[in-house]
Amino acid sequence: MEIFKYMENFDYEQVVFCQDKKSGLKAIVSIHDTTLGPALGGSRMWPYVKEEDAILDVLRLSRGMTYKAAAGGLNLGGGKSVIIGDPKTDKNPEMFRAFGRFIEGLNGRYITAEDVGTTEEDMNNIHKETNNVTGVTLSSRGAGGNPSPSTGYGVFRGLKAAAVEKFGTDSLEGKVVAVQGLGNVAYALCQHLHKEGAKLVVTDINKERVNRVVEEFGANAVDPKDIYGVNCDIFSPNALGAVINDETIPQLKAKVIAGGANNQLQQDKHGDKLHELGILYAPDYIINVGGLIHVADELKDSFKLERVLNKVKHVYQNMQKVIEISKRDQIATHLAANRMAEERLEAAKKVK
Ligand SMILES: NC(=O)C1=CN([C@@H]2O[C@H](COP(=O)(O)OP(=O)(O)OC[C@H]3O[C@@H](n4cnc5c(N)ncnc54)[C@H](O)[C@@H]3O)[C@@H](O)[C@H]2O)C=CC1
Numbered sequence: 001m002e003i004f005k006y007m008e009n010f011d012y013e014q015v016v017f018c019q020d021k022k023s024g025l026k027a028i029v030s031i032h033d034t035t036l037g038p039a040l041g042g043s044r045m046w047p048y049v050k051e052e053d054a055i056l057d058v059l060r061l062s063r064g065m066t067y068k069a070a071a072g073g074l075n076l077g078g079g080k081s082v083i084i085g086d087p088k089t090d091k092n093p094e095m096f097r098a099f100g101r102f103i104e105g106l107n108g109r110y111i112t113a114e115d116v117g118t119t120e121e122d123m124n125n126i127h128k129e130t131n132n133v134t135g136v137t138l139s140s141r142g143a144g145g146n147p148s149p150s151t152g153y154g155v156f157r158g159l160k161a162a163a164v165e166k167f168g169t170d171s172l173e174g175k176v177v178a179v180q181g182l183g184n185v186a187y188a189l190c191q192h193l194h195k196e197g198a199k200l201v202v203t204d205i206n207k208e209r210v211n212r213v214v215e216e217f218g219a220n221a222v223d224p225k226d227i228y229g230v231n232c233d234i235f236s237p238n239a240l241g242a243v244i245n246d247e248t249i250p251q252l253k254a255k256v257i258a259g260g261a262n263n264q265l266q267q268d269k270h271g272d273k274l275h276e277l278g279i280l281y282a283p284d285y286i287i288n289v290g291g292l293i294h295v296a297d298e299l300k301d302s303f304k305l306e307r308v309l310n311k312v313k314h315v316y317q318n319m320q321k322v323i324e325i326s327k328r329d330q331i332a333t334h335l336a337a338n339r340m341a342e343e344r345l346e347a348a349k350k351v352k
């Protein structure tokens with residue numbers, strides 16, 4: 001992979017490789033754009049098979065954060081980091097402290113938080129070395145803890161805004177929602193969906209997580225490979241990215257796609273294909289901004305959950321705006337979302 005070429009194509013500012021032999025840390029920080037403020041985005045720990053997979057993941061994720069913050073009205077830039085390793089077996093506190101020292105070296109240009117494979121405890125270990133971390137439970141500044149429930153709430157609000165467009169009502173009573181991935185975000189989302197009377201069909205590669213939602217929310221479980229073809233109204237991806245692709249689109253029966261996973265579209269052309277098929281795609285970064293709103297609140301004098309949730313509620317209106325632009329300009333929703341984000345970024349660049 002030609003990293004500089006990729007960076008130039010999508011205008012990345014900085015990519016940092018971090019290695020600490022003693023703790024086994026191998027991490028990459030990608031800072032895509034700091035026009036609107038410091039780059040805030042979580043750290044993902046994942047057993048990437050090839051280094052190139054990790055590089056591509058962090059590059060794609062960090063660019064998504066620039067768009068997420070811009071479209072969500074936050075004064076933050078886009079960044080993200082990945083740690084190469086299996087979160088179940090390769091973690092140790094020293095690894096996160098070492099990572100914290102690398103983040104400290106970036107002098108506030110990058111601020112981290114949780115993502116797939118990392119926890120509040122990991123963030124607390126990073127915090128022993130730097131203040132440029134959020135999603136912590138111990139902090140002099142005010143700790144918000146794991147942002148996932150706020151993310152799940154925002155996804156729920158965005159999903160409802162998409163539902164009203166497609167089904168004429170935003171009530172989810174009796175609607176069948178197929179949920180892929182049952183981690184922190186999806187669990188919170190399932191709570192809201194269940195409370196509203198939606199029927200859940202779920203899957204995860206982790207059996208314990210499946211059992212929990214089957215028992216608590218009366219969900220029906222299917223095999224991970226079968227989730228795309230489920231006869232449902234709404235498909236909600238909440239695991240990893242690139243799940244909307246050439247192989248999965250022909251299997252889909254849903255009229256709406258709305259989930260929390262970052263980078264759901266494998267490529268832009270897949271968003272165009274959904275548009276062509278009349279499937280309403282709620283752009284990932286528009287409806288999963290709740291976590292970012294949550295962790296950004298920690299940067300204020302004191303964290304307030306009520307303030308966070310009031311802001312996250314507006315994901316509904318933001319999703320409506322995306323639909324409006326999509327209809328007005330006759331473009332797919334992922335392009336409408338990009339247009340919203342790019343307009344804000346361009347305006348800020350002119351002032352700078
Ligand atoms: N946690 C947060 O606040 C935010 C998370 N996101 C995104 O939402 C997604 C989920 O994040 P979390 O819930 O925090 O992570 P998590 O690690 O708690 O949950 C992910 C779940 O997906 C499952 N999974 C992985 N591969 C799968 C497959 N092929 N089929 C079915 N299940 C699979 C895992 O077993 C796990 O239970 C990620 O894409 C993340 O980047 C986005 C914004 C904020």
Ligand SMILES: O=C(O)CCC(=O)C(=O)O
Pocket residue numbers: 040041042043068113114115135147148151262288289290291292295
């Ligand atoms: O929710 C978080 O952990 C922080 C923001 C982030 O990394 C994300 O939205 O993907």
